[in-house]
Amino acid sequence: MALLGTLINKFGRVAGWNNVQVVMLGRQVEGITALSYKDSVEKENVYGAGGMPVGRGEGNYKAEASITLLKEEVNALLLALGPGKRITDIEPFDIPVVYKYKNFMLKDVIRNVEFTDNGVDVKQGDKSIAVQFTLLPSHIDWNVAM
Numbered sequence: 001m002a003l004l005g006t007l008i009n010k011f012g013r014v015a016g017w018n019n020v021q022v023v024m025l026g027r028q029v030e031g032i033t034a035l036s037y038k039d040s041v042e043k044e045n046v047y048g049a050g051g052m053p054v055g056r057g058e059g060n061y062k063a064e065a066s067i068t069l070l071k072e073e074v075n076a077l078l079l080a081l082g083p084g085k086r087i088t089d090i091e092p093f094d095i096p097v098v099y100k101y102k103n104f105m106l107k108d109v110i111r112n113v114e115f116t117d118n119g120v121d122v123k124q125g126d127k128s129i130a131v132q133f134t135l136l137p138s139h140i141d142w143n144v145a146m
Contacts, residue, residue, distance in 0.1 A: 021098040031073025037065040071129035112138035
């Protein structure tokens, strides 16, 4: 018989969607259904004499991100911008992402984000309208001190 509070593995309770907090333009975003971000560095083996690499070359850094917001969240952003403004008109801003665990928090920051597109995809039978946006970040800071 297992005791209450006994860990089932070395990680214990793991983070899920309900542990993620996203702040955008100074306010916690509630109408968010998805967030994706990653970065990469071009790397390749460098060859010289023989068939094995003699070194490794490194190229450019690249960050990518996307966010899916409920239409009501998009509407709030548009209303804050004022008439005639587009979501792509928003100046670059940071998106802090906080992962809340029982005993600590971890924070990543998606830096200098801009919206690159806008649109709506809705069809008969939808119970809500979610809009996916491609974001253009400059870089991502991982595991930022809180």
